[in-house]
Amino acid sequence: MMSARPESIDSEPCEFSLDPQNWEAFRNLAHRALDDAIDSLENVRQQPVWQPVPPAARNHLNEDVPAEGIGLEQTYEQFRQWIFPYPTGNIHPRFWGWVHGTGTAGGMIAEVLAAAMNSNCGGRDHGALYVERTVLEWCKQIFGFPVDAGGLLVSGTSMANLIALTVARNAKSGGNIRQSGLLGSQPRLVAYASAEAHESVAKAMEILGLGNRSLRRIAVTRDFRIDLDQLRRAIAEDRENGLQPFCVIGSAGTVNTGAVDDLQAVADICRSNDLWFHVDGAFGALGVLSPEVLPLLKGIEQADSIAFDFHKWMYVQYDCGCVLVRDGKRHGETFCTRPNYLQRLDRGLAGGGTWFCDYGPELSRNFRALKVWFTLKQFGTAQLGRMIAQNCHQARYLAASIRDLPDLELLVEPTLNIVCFRFVDASLSKEQTDDLNCTIVAELQEKGIAAPSTTTVNGKLAIRVAITNHRSRREDFSLLLVNVVQFGKQLLVAA
Amino acid sequence: MMSARPESIDSEPCEFSLDPQNWEAFRNLAHRALDDAIDSLENVRQQPVWQPVPPAARNHLNEDVPAEGIGLEQTYEQFRQWIFPYPTGNIHPRFWGWVHGTGTAGGMIAEVLAAAMNSNCGGRDHGALYVERTVLEWCKQIFGFPVDAGGLLVSGTSMANLIALTVARNAKSGGNIRQSGLLGSQPRLVAYASAEAHESVAKAMEILGLGNRSLRRIAVTRDFRIDLDQLRRAIAEDRENGLQPFCVIGSAGTVNTGAVDDLQAVADICRSNDLWFHVDGAFGALGVLSPEVLPLLKGIEQADSIAFDFHKWMYVQYDCGCVLVRDGKRHGETFCTRPNYLQRLDRGLAGGGTWFCDYGPELSRNFRALKVWFTLKQFGTAQLGRMIAQNCHQARYLAASIRDLPDLELLVEPTLNIVCFRFVDASLSKEQTDDLNCTIVAELQEKGIAAPSTTTVNGKLAIRVAITNHRSRREDFSLLLVNVVQFGKQLLVAA
Numbered sequence: 001m002m003s004a005r006p007e008s009i010d011s012e013p014c015e016f017s018l019d020p021q022n023w024e025a026f027r028n029l030a031h032r033a034l035d036d037a038i039d040s041l042e043n044v045r046q047q048p049v050w051q052p053v054p055p056a057a058r059n060h061l062n063e064d065v066p067a068e069g070i071g072l073e074q075t076y077e078q079f080r081q082w083i084f085p086y087p088t089g090n091i092h093p094r095f096w097g098w099v100h101g102t103g104t105a106g107g108m109i110a111e112v113l114a115a116a117m118n119s120n121c122g123g124r125d126h127g128a129l130y131v132e133r134t135v136l137e138w139c140k141q142i143f144g145f146p147v148d149a150g151g152l153l154v155s156g157t158s159m160a161n162l163i164a165l166t167v168a169r170n171a172k173s174g175g176n177i178r179q180s181g182l183l184g185s186q187p188r189l190v191a192y193a194s195a196e197a198h199e200s201v202a203k204a205m206e207i208l209g210l211g212n213r214s215l216r217r218i219a220v221t222r223d224f225r226i227d228l229d230q231l232r233r234a235i236a237e238d239r240e241n242g243l244q245p246f247c248v249i250g251s252a253g254t255v256n257t258g259a260v261d262d263l264q265a266v267a268d269i270c271r272s273n274d275l276w277f278h279v280d281g282a283f284g285a286l287g288v289l290s291p292e293v294l295p296l297l298k299g300i301e302q303a304d305s306i307a308f309d310f311h312k313w314m315y316v317q318y319d320c321g322c323v324l325v326r327d328g329k330r331h332g333e334t335f336c337t338r339p340n341y342l343q344r345l346d347r348g349l350a351g352g353g354t355w356f357c358d359y360g361p362e363l364s365r366n367f368r369a370l371k372v373w374f375t376l377k378q379f380g381t382a383q384l385g386r387m388i389a390q391n392c393h394q395a396r397y398l399a400a401s402i403r404d405l406p407d408l409e410l411l412v413e414p415t416l417n418i419v420c421f422r423f424v425d426a427s428l429s430k431e432q433t434d435d436l437n438c439t440i441v442a443e444l445q446e447k448g449i450a451a452p453s454t455t456t457v458n459g460k461l462a463i464r465v466a467i468t469n470h471r472s473r474r475e476d477f478s479l480l481l482v483n484v485v486q487f488g489k490q491l492l493v494a495a
Numbered sequence: 496m497m498s499a500r501p502e503s504i505d506s507e508p509c510e511f512s513l514d515p516q517n518w519e520a521f522r523n524l525a526h527r528a529l530d531d532a533i534d535s536l537e538n539v540r541q542q543p544v545w546q547p548v549p550p551a552a553r554n555h556l557n558e559d560v561p562a563e564g565i566g567l568e569q570t571y572e573q574f575r576q577w578i579f580p581y582p583t584g585n586i587h588p589r590f591w592g593w594v595h596g597t598g599t600a601g602g603m604i605a606e607v608l609a610a611a612m613n614s615n616c617g618g619r620d621h622g623a624l625y626v627e628r629t630v631l632e633w634c635k636q637i638f639g640f641p642v643d644a645g646g647l648l649v650s651g652t653s654m655a656n657l658i659a660l661t662v663a664r665n666a667k668s669g670g671n672i673r674q675s676g677l678l679g680s681q682p683r684l685v686a687y688a689s690a691e692a693h694e695s696v697a698k699a700m701e702i703l704g705l706g707n708r709s710l711r712r713i714a715v716t717r718d719f720r721i722d723l724d725q726l727r728r729a730i731a732e733d734r735e736n737g738l739q740p741f742c743v744i745g746s747a748g749t750v751n752t753g754a755v756d757d758l759q760a761v762a763d764i765c766r767s768n769d770l771w772f773h774v775d776g777a778f779g780a781l782g783v784l785s786p787e788v789l790p791l792l793k794g795i796e797q798a799d800s801i802a803f804d805f806h807k808w809m810y811v812q813y814d815c816g817c818v819l820v821r822d823g824k825r826h827g828e829t830f831c832t833r834p835n836y837l838q839r840l841d842r843g844l845a846g847g848g849t850w851f852c853d854y855g856p857e858l859s860r861n862f863r864a865l866k867v868w869f870t871l872k873q874f875g876t877a878q879l880g881r882m883i884a885q886n887c888h889q890a891r892y893l894a895a896s897i898r899d900l901p902d903l904e905l906l907v908e909p910t911l912n913i914v915c916f917r918f919v920d921a922s923l924s925k926e927q928t929d930d931l932n933c934t935i936v937a938e939l940q941e942k943g944i945a946a947p948s949t950t951t952v953n954g955k956l957a958i959r960v961a962i963t964n965h966r967s968r969r970e971d972f973s974l975l976l977v978n979v980v981q982f983g984k985q986l987l988v989a990a
Contacts, residue, residue: 015885018599018810018874018965023537026600027530033604034529035522037611042518050844053622061625065633069875072601078872079608083865086622087612089844097844098836103613104513105521106567109528111610113574115812116532117582118598127548127581130556138560155650156859166702181706182677199834200858207661207856209704211676255836311859315513317610318861339694340951341593341750341959348937349545349584349592349946361702363695364651364806366814370578377573379513380564390510442843451844456835464836470513 020072029073034112036080041091041105044471048448050089057082089451093471094480097445097453099255099283099312099418102469106378107317110371121153121365123342125352132369133354138376139322142288144301150331151324152359153368157282158200160307160323163360165191165204165247167305167325167334168276172246178334182209190214190238193249194226196256198280201249224259224412226250226266235273247276252297252308253284256455256464258395258418260284263299270304279303282321283312283468284416289385293392293416310372312468313388313417320368323360332358391417391467398465398477407485411457420455420462423488432495434461440487450480515567524568529607531575536586536600539966543943545584552577584946588966589975592940592948594750594778594807594913597964601873602812605866616648616860618837620847627864628849633871634817637783639796645826646819647854648863652777653695655802655818658855660686660699660742662800662820662829663771667741673829677704685709685733688744689721691751693775696744719754719907721745721761730768742771747792747803748779751950751959753890753913755779758794765799774798777816778807778963779911784880788887788911805867807963808883808912815863818855827853886912886962893960893972902980906952915950915957918983927990929956935982945975 020026040047060082070078090100119128136151154160170177173189182189189210193201195217202212216238218231235245248270250261263279270277279285279300285308287293288300300306305325310316325331336358338344345351357363375384395414402410402421411420422437437454441463444450452465463484465477515521535542555577565573585595614623631646649655665672668684677684684705688696690712697707711733713726730740743765745756758774765772774780774795780803782788783795795801800820805811820826831853833839840846852858870879890909897905897916906915917932932949936958939945947960958979960972 015968016882018597018878018882019536020600023533027533030529030533030600030604031526034525034607037607038518038522038525040611041514050621052620052846053625057622058625061629062632063629065636066871066875067877069871069873069878072604072869072873075601075869075872076604079865079869083622083626084608084612086625088614088619088621088623090615091611091613097619098615100615101613102513103610105515105525106570107613108607108610109525109567109571112529112532112603112607113579115598115603115606116535116586117579118586118596118602118812119583120585120593120595120806120813124583124592125547126545126583127552127578128583130548130553130581131578134556134558137557141560155857155861158856158858162702162856169704177704177706178701179706179708181683181700181709182704183681183683183706186678188676188678199832199837200856203830203832203856205676206673207657208702209664209672209677211672211674211678213674214676255834309859311615317613318615319857319859321859335698337694337698339750341948342694343949343951345933345937345949348940350937350940350948351547361653361657361695361698362650363653364804364814364816366650366812370574374567374570374574376561376564377570378564378567380561382562383513383564387511387513438840442840442845445843445845453836453845454838454840456838473510 029076033076037108044091045093047092049092049094049451050445051086051448052446053086093469093473094450094476095469096465096467097451099466099468101312101315102471103317104315104375106374107371110374111317114367114370117367119367121367122357122363123355124349128367128369129352131373132356135369135372139324142381143306143324145324145326148328149324149326150328150359151322152356154321154323154360155319156311156321157280157307157309160321161200161280162204162207163323164278164305164307164325165208167331168247168278169208169210170334171330172276187242187244188214189246190216190243191247191249192216192218192231192234194218194220194251194261196220196224196254196259197249197251198255198282201280224254224257226261228262228265228269232269245273245275247278249278249280252279252281252300253416256457257412257420258284258414258416260296260415263297267299267302276304277302279306281306281308283309286313287388287416289381290389291385292389296415314375314384315470316371316375320372335359335361387470391469394467394472394474394477395419397474401478401481405481405485407488408481411460411462417467419465420457422460422463423484425492436488436491437461437463439491440484443487444483449483521567524571528571532603539586540588542587544587544589544946545940546581546943547941548581552581588964588968589945589971590964591960591962592946594961594963596807596810597966598812599810599870601869602866605869606812609862609865612862614862616862617852617858618850619844623862623864624847626868627851630864630867634819637876638801638819640819640821643823644819644821645823645854646817647851649816649818649855650814651806651816652775652802652804655816656695656775657699657702658818659773659800659802659820660703662826663742663773664703664705665829666825667771682737682739683709684741685711685738686742686744687711687713687726687729687740689713689715689746689756691715691719691749691754692744692746693750693777696775719749719752721756723757723760723764727764740768740770742773744773744775747774747776747795748911751952752907752915753779753909753911755791755910758792762794762797772797772799774801776801776803778804781808782883782911784876785884786880787884809870809879810965811866811870815867830854830856882965889962889967889969889972890914892969896973896976900976900980902983903976906955906957912962914960915952917955917958918979920987931983931986932956932958934986935979938982939978944978
């Protein structure tokens with residue numbers, strides 16, 4: 001077929017491309033960069049967990065937009081000097097800040113291959129879509145969702161929550177909200193989540209035009225789980241006041257303490273009140289892979305929708321999260337549009353099954369399914385489940401070690417993988433204790449020793465250790481505690 | 496400091512990691528994968544532009560979630576067999592479907608480095624954030640936006656449009672929409688875009704709770720630009736009817752034909768009506784890099800917000816788009832929240848300037864700024880502008896060639912880089928012509944020759960060629976036309 005090429009027509013002399021003029025030189029540089037990348041992972045334990053970007057590097061980066069390029073070789077050299085030494089730190093064995101996954105070495109290979117294919121996963125008929133479909137089927141199997149459920153890979157749980165709540169809003173609002181919007185004489189839609197629920201839920205309510213006041217923040221019990229009595233009462237009161245309850249968001253692993261709501265009870269409340277049951281399981285949901293953690297999550301399989309991340313507790317490279325929606329038809333009805341330029345055909349590139357642009361706000365989408373597929377194929381669910389369990393064991397080990405040290409106070413008994421504690425001394429006021437612990441965390445980070453983060457638990461500033469790190473060892477946690485105590489005592493003396 | 500490690504505490508014997516047990520073997524595999532990836536780009540011209548995923552590969556992919564892993568080597572082998580041969584095709588010199596950028600070889604290096612660093616760009620203080628800030632500053636310079644403008648890198652223009660319209664809605668609605676939502680006695684908010692505007696604008700209106708009926712689709716003139724008189728009239732009528740116009744979306748490059756609205760006139764209308772002026776410049780906006788295209792875009796520098804993609808006409812790997820908002824303060828006020836677990840400090844990892852989670856719905860975000868930084872550093876704006884101009888020249892060359900061929904009808908004179916045409920024959924009805932051209936496109940794709948897509952222009956099914964491809968040569972377009980005519984005639988005979 002290629003013989004049809006008309007030989008008589010020449011290229012315009014000035015036509016050029018952005019491809020390397022010398023592929024061999026490009027190949028050498030690419031291999032050098034890959035070696036540097038692998039070195040950075042193989043030797044990460046010998047590096048500081050974090051170091052600030054020095055003023056010199058900032059100044060170099062803070063330049064005007066370049067009119068003339070400097071070529072790939074020099075670009076790489078500048079990257080190596082100004083950018084590469086300053087990662088977030090979550091690749092390091094002693095990073096436990098916020099909830100950041102570690103990534104894997106294999107995930108790096110998946111990313112270079114995805115970059116080579118450069119697929120656009122909004123739709124059409126090509127390999128990447130089959131991989132995304134496979135990954136979504138696997139997720140349905142993992143969570144016991146029906147085969148006709150809907151799903152989508154997204155950047156993370158914040159986006160997944162937004163998508164799930166859009167489906168919930170449209171499903172429960174009655175009327176044709178896609179056409180007519182929220183204005184009019186509808187009763188106000190209200191949703192419910194615990195006071196410990198992630199802020200992205202409130203943000204989604206704002207974007208959706210429902211307002212964050214329409215998210216009732218239900219108090220938690222002493223173990224930081226949603227208070228079921230107060231939840232029932234709030235729903236009943238809102239009904240009596242003419243409002244329209246439409247959704248409860250259960251937390252499977254709160255960001256502060258790792259608490260898991262009683263999802264079975266929340267499911268029952270949703271069923272008896274005809275409410276959408278959404279689970280924000282950003283990191284906790286994948287606990288279902290561990291037989292030890294699974295019982296804690298009972299009820300998640302009854303959710304109308306689940307949001308979770310692969311880049312947290314499946315250790316996949318940033319970014320990749322997922323939303324599953326039990327009613328796949330409703331999921332599609334919420335987002336599907338068919339303009340002329342996206343017309344789907346029976347054959348050719350415009351064919352194929354599911355077009356993922358029909359299931360969320362994004363049209364252009366990269367091939368993030370590949371790194372998830374690589375991770376599940378390489379390790380399997382069993383090994384990933386064992387790693388999740390290992391992180392939970394490490395949290396319990398850390399909590400036990402804290403209990404053994406008189407200068408430290410354990411603030412919450414860990415449910416999953418999050419430990420909140422602090423340095424205490426009888427001579428310190430509440431404010432002084434808060435400030436001192438803030439300083440300890442900053443010192444740990446700035447000296448490159450460890451990277452916990454902070455939060456507030458029961459009004460107390462906490463050193464917070466969230467373990468979604470496959471490189472951590474028990475000795476890393478011991479090193480953390482030795483240093484917390486040492487810094488605490490040094491700071492006490494200095495004060 | 497590391498000497499503080501307590502030597503007496505052993506690792507739990509069963510502790511394991513997901514790192515390679517043999518880094519040398521991993522390194523070998525990674526280099527092999529990289530060579531395969533580079534080969535695929537270096538030799539892409541010799542490959543079919545697209546081929547369907549064969550049933551055997553689909554069947555292999557369609558397996559149950561693996562409980563036990565098969566290791567990285569075998570995972571890669573399966574990828575090579577079942578996935579790698581089936582990209583979307585946009586890396587190929589003869590892919591012109593929809594508006595898909597090509598990606599670059601250097602972008603692949605950027606992606607492997609980003610995967611190694613595995614940064615989470617939601618916030619905190621680390622190298623990736625400085626790169627994103629730099630890239631955003633460069634965008635402000637490119638579009639003549641003030642230094643205190645807001646901005647965010649996102650997956651693409653669909654997300655960018657959603658973010659910009661959220662800011663616009665909140666800015667123009669009055670009252671505290673974040674808290675209270677849209678319900679209440681507010682007048683209905685309405686927005687305006689041409690009938691040729693991208694569907695993502697309507698989708699954003701739906702997600703925001705405004706409803707797509709509140710997006711007025713204003714008719715276009717014969718050159719597919721928004722009819723300014725009708726726009727003025729619609730705004731006045733809505734005002735008279737007690738509605739609240741809040742935003743006009745100007746198109747800088749429509750997806751069907753590449754038409755650019757008269758942005759200067761739209762800017763004037765917005766100013767005199769106190770409306771938010773948003774520009775959807777998915778691919779067209781970066782035309783400002785070419786002195787030839789720049790005059791077409793006059794007025795874009797006056798926008799309140801601009802949405803555009805790097806993965807289209809800057810040839811950056813998928814995915815990466817951008818939203819700029821002139822009023823950076825308002826941008827932050829729309830999305831910023833400060834829960835305890837995201838507390839920002841003066842020092843350490845929780846310090847730093849802009850936290851990008853304050854500027855959009857995402858908290859977890861990958862390091863997509865790096866590939867943009869690499870592209871602009873490697874090539875500079877001047878060379879990228881010349882490449883954009885080259886694509887426009889190719890579109891004019893293609894249009895001229897079509898005009899020379901009696902079997903082909905040029906449906907629209909190209910403004911930028913999109914050419915719509917079709918095969919015609921006096922013996923065919925309108926429906927037959929539409930069907931035949933659909934079949935021609937499918938044949939071109941299935942035979943791996945070229946990948947245009949289809950759309951409908953003035954009610955006629957069009958073969959649509961959108962050139963955001965740095966690998967295309969004039970001979971590629973000639974090959975396309977030879978084959979369109981040949982297939983058309985073969986199909987005529989067969990019918």
